[in-house]
Amino acid sequence: MSPIVFWIFVAIMLVFAVGVIVNRDPVASALSLVVSFLALAGLYVSLDAFFLGAIQVLVYAGAVMVLFLFIIMLLDLKAERMRKVNFAALSGGLVVILLFVKVLFDVSYGFQGGAAQFPALSQVPQGDAWHIGMALFQQYNLPLQVVGTLVLVVSIGVVILSKRELK
């Protein structure tokens, strides 16, 4: 992938991620999150992970986002009004994040192996969905069934959480 396209996708992803946390209207935040996740799916495709790019679009940009928008509209949240800003907490949070970014750049540029070019792939007879499916149903069969049980438990739990009468 050419560097220009890569940096365009990264810029879209980061700008809309910042949009998620600076918008005061929750609906606008949720829509920014969709765009950020779509750009992330583009980055997956640039790393030859086509199956994960498709899953990212279907699960995150589709199901999870509909759930977020549904809840925001169900609760009828208005854009929150400005409250008194706690400057101590705000500046403390900003310092923590700036330190995190500094450590991130130090570690990334100290990592010599990461500066090499990505090695070339050999020609593949099957797509990557085939390989992930084989790994999932052979080597990782037990974790897959555990996750299936987890999803079942989650769906029952969500029904119970929403049905219960609150005093």
Add this chain to the structure above:
Amino acid sequence: MVTLNDYLIASGLLFAVGFAGVLLRRNIIIIFMALELMLNAANLSLVGFSRYNLQKGLPDYNAQVLVFFIITVAAAEVAVGLAIIVALFRARQTTHLEDLNTLKF
């Protein structure tokens, strides 16, 4: 030329943005969205390492299976979290964290 370091920096910056959202925002739904951003940042670095560490000329599919599981569990987590937020809203009529201080010492 795009290297692994570029992907790791993109992933780390996405994580930092999500972290900032958790630390700086006080609306519980926005905090939940920022948590999703952090999960996706971890996924991006996993896919980057999977492409970098080739196994017999193919990406390391163990990492991609892990990303698949993370996406599944994150979707389940969103469902439970939003159900809890709805229950909380029905009990308290607010999604603002500073109004939810019953557990505060």
